[in-house]
Amino acid sequence: MTTNCEFTLAELMIVAASEAFRGDGEILASGLGIIPRLGASLAKMTHTPELLMTDSESLLVEEPIPVGPRGDYVPKYSGYMSFERVFECVWGGKRHAMIGPTQVDRFGQTNLSVVGDYNKPKVAMLGVRGLPGNSINHINSLFVPSHNTRAFVAGEVDMVSGVGYNPARWTEDMRQDLMEIRHIVTNICVMDFGGPDHAIRVRSLHPGVTFEEVQANTGFELLKAPDMGETAHPTAEQLAIIAQLDPHNLRARQLKDNPPGIRTASTEQ
């Protein structure tokens, strides 16, 4: 996969996000936010065409819609997916969503509600939104654009909004087998839950990043996947599709200073 193309870190992360959806088959792919959405779109346009996608509102499309103002582009609709139908899809387990929580813990539990004390929070965010239902019913992947110990917290997240692999939260009569957390894509690595008892492992490091750097920016202990290597670089074909899906280059505004995909001395963080 390695090529000599120049690419940005955002583009590397879009490709990494697309890999999370590989082989999912005929389920609804939802990427929340520009990079996850471009990742899901890239997956559908390359390795997993069976995926279903929406216009991010209420209609299904077979051709992922470019992000941002549409200009002359006219979406071609193939079906209907109102919010009510999304819940039917979610509860039936026919979805893979990549979401961006504020906090993640070692169990993969996520928080989108509040930081600090629940009754008088330091920061109130959106509310739990669909995280409880999504996380217990279908595949989820996580997108964390700033990998640090405020995002990857020690202990549990402040308000468990999305379920994870924490045995203390489950009884033996609850169906835990319906949930799966697939990948975590960050600005420095890709992780999964392939360790013993779903422990989080680093699958791949973005170019120029060390495992030690990832560990130092994570509030809990990480494992190395046996085949941990470098995150795949975007190919020329993938970059061309990404450019087509993002004609206004919104991807350049998703990460501070739009860093290059391969670190140079001046972009060391």
Next chain:
Amino acid sequence: MNKQMTTVEAVAQLRDGMTIGFGGWGPRRKPMAIVREILRSDVKDLTVVAYGGPEVGMLCAAGKVKKLIFGFATLDAIPLEPWFRKVRQAGEIEVMELDEGMFQWGLRAAGMRLPFLPTRCGLATDVTTHNDLRTIKSPYDDGEELLAMPALNLDMAFIHVNKADKLGNTLITGSDPYFDHLVARAAERCIVSTDELEDKLELDAATARFNTFERYLVQGVVHAPMGAHPTMCAPNYGWDLNHLKRYVASASDENGWQVYMDEFINGGEEAYQAANGGVEAMGKLPLPTF
């Protein structure tokens, strides 16, 4: 059978301490003309039930909210709802924070006159820690433990629609009707506001499908042109981002809420429209691209 009333008559039906549901979703098709009338009223100690947008924040800003039952509060284009955030962080409101799916499940239970409906949503999260939510064991051989989502019974529902008649027949012509039909069914009484009002709808079959709940659920119809502003009312008009920014600023400006009330609310709906460039300009607000 003429259910037409004014916003003042609609809001006069509220009593302190009532549980009120709002239709719409975030900054989309909220009954804002009615919300503005509530802001002008003396009613207080409300329990507000909503997929929250600016109606939640504004009612919080005005001190009308005792308790909020919600899955989120957001302005979408501006992710964090400023006044919700402010009062929530100050610990000034009680909350029942629910998963979005549990929320519609609770409305559905209410509409079907059931005490609860079972679901997996909310299990193994802090939604069950912070709320009085119980679980139930499946009576069948599987024995699965499920969350019993209690009915969200509403004293009053307010919903904004694109078109209605005086009998209470309604049309929601935006591409997503959200959960307004469930909000209407969950309520003891439901009052709709409408951008367009006719004496009696006479529709072709394709258009009649835009009706998502029956008129026997509707006790009042308020004619409110641009009544969803500053939220969007697809396909008629988009949200007013400039107005929303002005509203957001009210949460950080000195005496900001009082200034917002004086500038936009206290003068009544005609003054509100004039302060936002008039009905014609408001009606041309472009729909957002998602």
